[in-house]
Amino acid sequence: MNITAIIPSTVYSRRLVLRGLTYSPLGAAVIWMALGGNRVAAVEARITQKEATYQGSPKGEQQCGTCKNFEAPSSCKVVEGSIASSGWCKMYGKKSA
Numbered sequence: 001m002n003i004t005a006i007i008p009s010t011v012y013s014r015r016l017v018l019r020g021l022t023y024s025p026l027g028a029a030v031i032w033m034a035l036g037g038n039r040v041a042a043v044e045a046r047i048t049q050k051e052a053t054y055q056g057s058p059k060g061e062q063q064c065g066t067c068k069n070f071e072a073p074s075s076c077k078v079v080e081g082s083i084a085s086s087g088w089c090k091m092y093g094k095k096s097a
Contacts, residue, residue: 047079049079049080054083063088
């Protein structure tokens, strides 16, 4: 069966279909995933403790408990695995007040 018999090409252009998708919530979600969905997955990926040179003790005044990436009680936004609040890694960034 020929698709042009069902949907004539003179009635529906690619531009018209894409424009219609941008105005529907489902279409907007599809376009967003096509354009930016992969970036979200990349941001959510965490590095290993070895890659971050994680250690279970603080480095001077710097420790995970005062880092902007630390999520109490024992995790991190950037580094995978169990993280001690008294630990430290090279991804340390002081929390802003």
